[in-house]
Amino acid sequence: MDSLVGHTPETEEYGIASFVYRARRPFDPQRFEKWSQETWPGVLRAKGLVWLADEMEKACFLQQAGVMRQTEDIGYWWAAVDKAAWPTDPSERKELQENWREPGGIGVRKSW
Structure with a gap:
């Protein structure tokens, strides 16, 4: 960690900022x-x-990244998957339930 002494983070040196966009629609x-x-x-x-x-x-x-941009289908939202095919691991199921949104039945669908 000594190599970081006096190091200026890129966010400060180059004025880089970031943000997260989230939507439930x-x-x-x-x-x-x-x-x-x-x-x-x-x-x-x-x-x-x-x-x-x-x-x-x-x-x-x-x-x-740079000038390269791509949008692709990557699968189905959990709300569209039969619950019999959901993960069986209790921690994964708990995470799905914590992110579930009702009413409206949108389930775990969001953009971020």
Whole structure:
């Protein structure tokens, strides 16, 4: 840890900031597509799960680094999976239940 003495963090040295976007509503697919095709000045890295209104059961993943950007389907939200196929590990089941949202039956669906 001695090598960190006098080290200026990159956040300070280069003015890098970060934020987390969270939503319990799906994105409008047309607006998301338009936004994802735009340039994002100053954004160095972005990544996260995406919920689209026209694919209510599918989870998507957005990743961007520099000029490379990709959005892809990565599977299904737990709310769309039969409970018989859910994890059997008690700690994993507990985490699912803690993140479950009712009423409305959206379950564990969110963008972040």
